[in-house]
Amino acid sequence: MKVPPDFGVDDSALHSMTLPNDLRKLKQPEIDIVNALQQHGYDPDTIFAIKLAYEEAVTNAVKHGNCNDPAKTVILRYYVDADRIIIMVRDEGCGFSPDAVPDPTCDENLERPNGRGIMLMQSYMTKVHFNKNGNEVWLLKENPVRNLGADI
Amino acid sequence: MEQPSSHLKIKQTGLVSVVEFADRKILEELSIQEIQEELGQMVEKEPGIKLLLDFNNVDHLASAALGTLITLHKKVQEQNGVLKLSSINRQIFQVFKITRLNKVFDIYDTSDQAMAAFDRT
Numbered sequence: 001m002k003v004p005p006d007f008g009v010d011d012s013a014l015h016s017m018t019l020p021n022d023l024r025k026l027k028q029p030e031i032d033i034v035n036a037l038q039q040h041g042y043d044p045d046t047i048f049a050i051k052l053a054y055e056e057a058v059t060n061a062v063k064h065g066n067c068n069d070p071a072k073t074v075i076l077r078y079y080v081d082a083d084r085i086i087i088m089v090r091d092e093g094c095g096f097s098p099d100a101v102p103d104p105t106c107d108e109n110l111e112r113p114n115g116r117g118i119m120l121m122q123s124y125m126t127k128v129h130f131n132k133n134g135n136e137v138w139l140l141k142e143n144p145v146r147n148l149g150a151d152i
Numbered sequence: 153m154e155q156p157s158s159h160l161k162i163k164q165t166g167l168v169s170v171v172e173f174a175d176r177k178i179l180e181e182l183s184i185q186e187i188q189e190e191l192g193q194m195v196e197k198e199p200g201i202k203l204l205l206d207f208n209n210v211d212h213l214a215s216a217a218l219g220t221l222i223t224l225h226k227k228v229q230e231q232n233g234v235l236k237l238s239s240i241n242r243q244i245f246q247v248f249k250i251t252r253l254n255k256v257f258d259i260y261d262t263s264d265q266a267m268a269a270f271d272r273t
Binding site: 045114123 | 180181212214215216218219220222223225226243247250251252253255256
């Protein structure tokens with residue numbers, strides 16, 4: 001449950017919380033994260049991307065990982081600074097293999113109603129890392145404004 | 153002739169049923185299920201339906217809602233109807249592009265453009 005080394009932040013810097021397996025209870029951390037992003041000057045498109053990835057990650061944890069079981073919990077960890085945001089969501093499920101999810105953008109899968117959450121996370125985030133069991137996802141998004149600045 | 157509904161604002165404009173969303177965010181699983189049921193019933197009641205979903209009011213969408221749209225699209229086709237989408241904001245349209253669903257759905261910039269396209273069919 002330690003932050004991946006290539007995410008560029010010391011593990012001790014992350015906020016950690018254990019929350020009930022209830023999407024309503026995962027709203028407040030989302031509000032706190034968005035507030036922090038705004039304070040650090042992230043642009044609206046990046047905030048949209050991070051909200052989308054957060055919501056897909058917590059929905060997967062509550063619905064698929066924890067099977068909507070109210071007795072289970074979700075562990076959330078996050079870190080925000082002006083350069084990057086890191087979010088970790090862990091459920092109590094037995095996990096899955098992300099590689100086993102069919103590519104929803106292939107012609108033959110385009111009309112399947114499910115299976116887009118993970119590819120959306122991967123499209124919008126700088127890095128997405130699943131643990132070996134598949135019940136813990138780490139999201140990294142670099143602030144494009146700051147990282148553009150670094151190149152100039 | 154506007155019917156009250158918890159998640160949808162439905163009106164009939166000529167032969168087209170125009171649906172707007174009451175919620176700015178289509179995220180909650182329960183809301184998405186209710187939207188799916190409500191729209192599904194509409195389509196079943198009216199074979200050959202001309203249905204416009206106007207996203208004017210929507211600024212956030214979960215992937216589960218995309219699944220609902222796909223299921224609805226199939227149902228409309230089974231009923232020999234026509235489904236069009238309109239007024240999808242730039243950020244949400246990007247979600248459609250990433251998932252390539254802009255190839256599946258008939259999407260117009262404005263509801264007026266979509267209505268004009270219904271007139272041509």
